[in-house]
Amino acid sequence: MPGMQFPYPRKSSTPSPYTSARASSYTRRRTLKALAPYILGGVSLLWLLIWLFSGSSTSSTYRPPGTPEVVIVTTIDPKLSESYKKNIKENRQDYASRHGYATFFPNTTDYDLMPNSPESWSTIPALRHAMTKWPHTPWLFYLTGTALIMNPAQSLQDMVLEPRKLESLMITDKPVVPPDSVIKTFSHLRGERVDFVLTQDREGLAGGSLLIRTGDWAKFFLDAWYDPLYRSYNFQKAEGHALEHIVQWHGTILAKLALVPQRILNSYTRDTGSGNGDGLYQEGDFVANFHGCHRDQSRNCEEEMGPLMTRWRELRDQERRK
Amino acid sequence: MSRASDATANALSNNHIHHRDTSPPRTVSGSAVERGYIEEEREGGGARNGYGYSRGRLTTEPMSLDHSPSPRQAGGWESPGLNSPFDQDHTVAGIGNGRARSPAIQPRKGYGELNGGAGVTWANAKANSARVNGYPSHSSQNQGFFGRHYRKMSQSLPAYFSHGGQEDRFAEKEKLGRGRSSGGGSWGDLPRRLGLLVSRRRKWVALVVMVVMALMLWYREPLRYAYRRTSWLGGGSKFVVILAANQGGGVMEWKGPREWAIERDSVKNKKKYVANWGYELEIVDMSTKKRYAHEWRESWEKVDVIRNAMKKYPGAEWFWWLDLNTFIMEPHTSLQSHIFNDLATTTYRDINIHNPLHIQHPPNGTSGDPNAPQYANYLDPISLSATGDNKPESINLVVPQDCGGFNLGSFFVRRSVWTDRLLDAWWDPVFYEQKHMEWEHKEQDALEYVYTNQPWIRPHVGFISQRLVNAFPNGACGDDLGTPDQGCRFPLTTPAGHLEENVRRECGVQGIHYQEKERDFLVNMAGCEWGRDCWGEMYAFRQLSYKLNRGWWERQKDAFTQWRKPKEDGKTEGGNGGGEGEGEGR
Numbered sequence: 025m026p027g028m029q030f031p032y033p034r035k036s037s038t039p040s041p042y043t044s045a046r047a048s049s050y051t052r053r054r055t056l057k058a059l060a061p062y063i064l065g066g067v068s069l070l071w072l073l074i075w076l077f078s079g080s081s082t083s084s085t086y087r088p089p090g091t092p093e094v095v096i097v098t099t100i101d102p103k104l105s106e107s108y109k110k111n112i113k114e115n116r117q118d119y120a121s122r123h124g125y126a127t128f129f130p131n132t133t134d135y136d137l138m139p140n141s142p143e144s145w146s147t148i149p150a151l152r153h154a155m156t157k158w159p160h161t162p163w164l165f166y167l168t169g170t171a172l173i174m175n176p177a178q179s180l181q182d183m184v185l186e187p188r189k190l191e192s193l194m195i196t197d198k199p200v201v202p203p204d205s206v207i208k209t210f211s212h213l214r215g216e217r218v219d220f221v222l223t224q225d226r227e228g229l230a231g232g233s234l235l236i237r238t239g240d241w242a243k244f245f246l247d248a249w250y251d252p253l254y255r256s257y258n259f260q261k262a263e264g265h266a267l268e269h270i271v272q273w274h275g276t277i278l279a280k281l282a283l284v285p286q287r288i289l290n291s292y293t294r295d296t297g298s299g300n301g302d303g304l305y306q307e308g309d310f311v312a313n314f315h316g317c318h319r320d321q322s323r324n325c326e327e328e329m330g331p332l333m334t335r336w337r338e339l340r341d342q343e344r345r346k
Numbered sequence: 347m348s349r350a351s352d353a354t355a356n357a358l359s360n361n362h363i364h365h366r367d368t369s370p371p372r373t374v375s376g377s378a379v380e381r382g383y384i385e386e387e388r389e390g391g392g393a394r395n396g397y398g399y400s401r402g403r404l405t406t407e408p409m410s411l412d413h414s415p416s417p418r419q420a421g422g423w424e425s426p427g428l429n430s431p432f433d434q435d436h437t438v439a440g441i442g443n444g445r446a447r448s449p450a451i452q453p454r455k456g457y458g459e460l461n462g463g464a465g466v467t468w469a470n471a472k473a474n475s476a477r478v479n480g481y482p483s484h485s486s487q488n489q490g491f492f493g494r495h496y497r498k499m500s501q502s503l504p505a506y507f508s509h510g511g512q513e514d515r516f517a518e519k520e521k522l523g524r525g526r527s528s529g530g531g532s533w534g535d536l537p538r539r540l541g542l543l544v545s546r547r548r549k550w551v552a553l554v555v556m557v558v559m560a561l562m563l564w565y566r567e568p569l570r571y572a573y574r575r576t577s578w579l580g581g582g583s584k585f586v587v588i589l590a591a592n593q594g595g596g597v598m599e600w601k602g603p604r605e606w607a608i609e610r611d612s613v614k615n616k617k618k619y620v621a622n623w624g625y626e627l628e629i630v631d632m633s634t635k636k637r638y639a640h641e642w643r644e645s646w647e648k649v650d651v652i653r654n655a656m657k658k659y660p661g662a663e664w665f666w667w668l669d670l671n672t673f674i675m676e677p678h679t680s681l682q683s684h685i686f687n688d689l690a691t692t693t694y695r696d697i698n699i700h701n702p703l704h705i706q707h708p709p710n711g712t713s714g715d716p717n718a719p720q721y722a723n724y725l726d727p728i729s730l731s732a733t734g735d736n737k738p739e740s741i742n743l744v745v746p747q748d749c750g751g752f753n754l755g756s757f758f759v760r761r762s763v764w765t766d767r768l769l770d771a772w773w774d775p776v777f778y779e780q781k782h783m784e785w786e787h788k789e790q791d792a793l794e795y796v797y798t799n800q801p802w803i804r805p806h807v808g809f810i811s812q813r814l815v816n817a818f819p820n821g822a823c824g825d826d827l828g829t830p831d832q833g834c835r836f837p838l839t840t841p842a843g844h845l846e847e848n849v850r851r852e853c854g855v856q857g858i859h860y861q862e863k864e865r866d867f868l869v870n871m872a873g874c875e876w877g878r879d880c881w882g883e884m885y886a887f888r889q890l891s892y893k894l895n896r897g898w899w900e901r902q903k904d905a906f907t908q909w910r911k912p913k914e915d916g917k918t919e920g921g922n923g924g925g926e927g928e929g930e931g932r
Contacts, residue, residue, distance in 0.1 A: 136711065136721035149711065153724035240802070243729070244767045247800040253777045269776060276770040 168232035187215025575624030582624025693808030734805030817860035
């Protein structure tokens, strides 16, 4: 200190506050400097944690344990014979129990369709209903009441839903409604982005067997499809034509659609129209759909289904014996 | 060797030695610049001033001292420590209470005695000025808060108090001090003293200058604009105002001068608003878009326009549709503070709060016929909830409701997947084929229809009081009912409730008409083309907005003109522009 060589009487009393202040500020700065990286690190870690946890809590990927991967939905006409209903349910339940899926069998009369609209429209509220009942289930599988699951060994994930598998199956850049719709399916679509898997038959989109990923898009899609003005419009094939309409008119629906070859999900037992038999059922196909047996007066679904129903039981029992 | 160069050389050597303490020794070239630089390092700008001054004195004024002042004259500079504080108190008044804690103070006293005698304030100032080259801390002690802290700051610089420098500084003082005299007038010294003042408190001065500069910059448009615009600061670029010009005006409808005037005023109003808050403005000419004329959907460009705007401004979040016949009455209100900072309270989800269309809400999945057998309700809890998930983030569409239902003259959509779907589902040929005779208001009716019939839409729609974003003038949607004398009991964000005095007034979410008293944000002269005077209304509201929002200066000017010419002014002000507007329009 400067005062050392000048022995003023008051010298000794004054320097202390300055030196102490100086020293304290200096050491404080030192400690601050030394601690800065740790404080910074701590704050950023805290931020990261908050960010991570807030992200995970709001994401919809959370699934309570025991949630089925798929819910199989089949609407059943209450006027059908009990044995028929029982067979259909048994067929789906067997498949569901093998892979841990759930089944849902609402009646076609359960929902308030508008007067004069065909009961086939009940498909849509049934799917919406299934979504309400299993809110965490990622996929819904709708299978019409005129179809049987013939090859229960493979799970839907392995068969179709796994994104890479789906990408390999996808029919790209083809008219949505054959043969000559100007609207074509997307040529580049990632499997993860697909929310709606469907097949085509000879006449158009085959709505007898379809897969929908649950979520906001599904709500939008089902509500839009079920709009009262479509129901009152008298589409010739009711919800089938309404589906073709919305898929072609609304880009947000087309963008989520993946078409797969018919025999993956929806083989027909009889050829409709004059085709070369691409979609005809062969032993080993996943589904056999007795398409049109319900609408056609000359056909009887239960009778037609008989042989394949027996075949399915045989296969099931064989497997059980193994 | 002249005196000047002598002093220079001395100062140089001094500086050189001084610097030994703080920094490695440097070679001194002897140039004034170098000197100034070195000085400046220690003392700041003031040092150079001081030096320059003393040099000037040296050359112009033949003062007597061409040798070092004798130790005896100076009062004991050979043994300063032995000199009593008493002397200092006497001779150098004002240099800190005689607490000479360092010998550097002594020469100053010496100058004072030499040049002007003891106790003279001027000499005192002189003595202070010696600190230009030296050590302000010595005399600034106990001079109030600033002084004390300043001392602390300078004390923390090690060079000042190192012993090595002491004696040299002493010598420097002597040499430089020789040239100083009290002969000059006090006015001539003013800049120097100012410079001193600045240098002594330079940290505070710097702070004040910085604050002043920041304020100046803040009030300059560009910086404020940039701040308000930046998405992570003001967030202005997240808002796009879409203004529809030439709406409904086709080939058949020629634009007269009044229509041009309306367009000019409306566009100017939006441009100013957008420029103030850093939003984007997209003016779309609806008359050129006739691509849907063959499909009965002339007014469906709205969807296309919003889509295009979303594409054009990828950083924007909210898109505000505005019809041309609108006027922003309160341009100093930002959209953020007005609505979006608190979307949960400014909007309401439950349409039952104000339901002119009597839409069944929440939807229950049935046709609503009470005689129908009980059907299963297939909807999920959020769709069935009257208020959706209650999170403001899930609101993607903000629509006001007038007396007849949704009003799309002023509404907001947020960029989202949901919005994309809505814009897609909004128009469908099957709907329109069946309903185009019924749907007079086209897209507005269609939106009401999809809202009513497609449950996925409801949880993402927020309604907002008409008066918050879309107030009507008297005559649109019935007559203005006014507000109760004591004002509305509830803000616009709540239902007026059952309170008698509010129900039939423009209070709560039911309020529709513009209230000057409550400074409503925007006026939409909806339907003015059907039997009302669009331009007259536009002009009147423009004038009103100006009157309500004029600044302090304008108020003074207006008061002055009123005082000067009370009669003439009475005419123009009293008419409130309405009558005049018509005149101007024609």
